[in-house]
Amino acid sequence: MTTAESDTTAEAPVTNRKQPFPRGFLDTISTGWAERPESLPSARPQAPYAAARRAAVSAVFTGKRLVFEAGSLKQRSNDTDYPFRAHSAFAHLTGWGADAEPDSVLVFEPTDAGHDVTLHFRERAGRETTEFYADATVGEFWIGPRPSLAGVAADLDIATDHLAAFTASDDDVTLGQNAALDSYVSELRLVKDEYEINEMRRAVEITARGFDDIIQALPDAAKHARGERVVEGVFHRRAREDGNGEGYDTISASGPHACYLHWTRNDGAVVPGDLILVDAGAEADSLYTADITRTLPVNGKFSDVQRRVYDAVVEAADAAFAAAQPGVKFREVHEAAMAVIAERVAEWGLLPVTAQEALDADAGGHHRRYMVHGTSHHLGIDVHDCAQARREMYYDGVLEAGMVFTIEPGLYFQIDDLTVPEELRGIGVRIEDDILMTEDGPVNLSADIPRTADDVEAWIARVQG
Known part of the structure; x- marks a missing residue:
């Protein structure tokens, strides 16, 4: 298994087995890449079913800001992680399965008509960023292409926004911290569609x-x-x-x-x-x-x-x-x-x-x-x-x-x-x-x-x- 060789700047100190990237690499890594035109997919088959589940949750928890976290990568040893699997309730309500992104958050914002629901996740980083080549956890040079906000929105038929746009509130009703919410989303799965x-x-x-x-x-x-x-x-x-x-x-x-x-x-x-x-x-x-x-x-x-x-x-x-x-x-x-x-x-x-x-x-x-x-x-x-x-x-x-x-x-x-x-x-x-x-x-x-x-x-x- 390979590892990230460098800190993100040529002047970064050498630590242990990491070496700084040479100036020539830093000056050229963001250039010479083909354009990546994106054709948006049709909604996946589970999208309407997930939407119906979200509507059921919204109808029960009126006026409440609900937060469903996908979960994060879990360390296996040193710098290796277990394969990621999103929380089951998160997957059930989004329709995102094996391809779900770690650290994503599904948010139900209360409105007069019910809730506006938004899926927040870390969007792909451009090739001009250091994340692209230097971050072995999420950088595309390491783990492959990551989804865009527009692509996921079309795929799951749900509003999306960058993870940085999400801010937690003291009034949030959060999965895992509210027994009524935990029970309801669990019971929602008793009868399968x-x-x-x-x-x-x-x-x-x-x-x-x-x-x-x-x-x-x-x-x-x-x-x-x-x-x-x-x-x-x-x-x-x-x-x-x-x-x-x-x-x-x-x-x-x-x-x-x-x-x-x-x-x-x-x-x-x-x-x-x-x-x-x-x-x-x-x-x-x-x-x-x-x-x-x-x-x-x-x-x-x-x-x-x-x-x-x-x-x-x-x-x-x-x-x-x-x-x-x-x-x-x-x-x-x-x-x-x-x-x-x-x-x-x-x-x-x-x-x-x-x-x-x-x-x-x-x-x-x-x-x-x-x-x-x-x-x-x-x-x-x-x-x-x-x-x-x-x-x-x-x-x-x-x-x-x-x-x-x-x-x-x-x-x-x-x-x-x-x-x-x-x-x-x-x-x-x-x-x-x-x-x-x-x-x-x-x-x-x-x-x-x-x-x-x-x-x-x-x-x-x-x-x-």
Whole structure:
């Protein structure tokens, strides 16, 4: 990785590894460049949807000056930063996705008629400025062309202004500092519009291709000391080639690692005879993400014990899907899955009480040892979308057409859990699908990714040829 070699003037002191630019460079760097005529783009497809969201926010917060910050670059180490991703609420209200500019600010100025909304960002610097060649963070010589005010205004169909024109006020209602605003913009995402649903489908399609890539790579992964990273790597390639990247850190958990719910170290071996649990989701350029989990037999075939656990998880997922209907409370989806989990682990003799006793809301919960997480969460521009929504709108909320959420039951028998027979220890299974609620009931957006034991075995055989 190269670094800026110089301070901005020939007379600047030499410090550490930096050297001043010679006078000849300074005298000529701003000359000899072709003109850059700009043809303004048509508004992108999400622009009218973002405008409708801004109108909804404006109608609720009348008379308030609202400020939504995109966020800034975050340091990874020394002078390197993490890839920038704008705040989800900012992206949702602007329509700016993977191409959003760091430090941008969306401002709602109150008027008698509602609000005037302006997007402030750091416009491109001309080639006559020192920023162009000397600033490795934003200079176009370093990071490539940056957007103009007019170009973004046309692209997003929104008024734009230079970042320097924005001044904060003590009366600002700012995202992250006002609970009512945080909750509202989070709840605004509970029901997806047509554009969002199409982007969710796109993310799932990319993810499906990524899982095919994973299956094809399993023999190579089994040969590598850190085969989990082989799996992670092939999915990353697909997510970057066809989308913006991953919507969250891929979980590539083989053998007993599958029992660790958020295993992202991905440094273990992939051993034939074991299961590998892969929880992965591609993020589209719009920032909408899929969230899919499949548990695969590394050698292509489930053992009898593995299949027994796997089939129980499929049964729980099917029960949750059947329970997910318009008008049903969101938490009832989880309750349906947990009823199956309790029945199966009780049947296998793992509980000190009956399944019914375990399901008692106050005195029970014994079965949760083997599935401590929830069955569902909302999904969208965040993998755990709408996280600031009020409980009565989320967990105790009612399912409506346009909601997108996961169904992801699992069973996890830790390698050192003495409450289960030895044959179960080290087996972890999760099956996760992305569900769209419609007026007629749930639709599994990821249904084309095989999920039953027989279909998974046939899938592996087909892809590996």
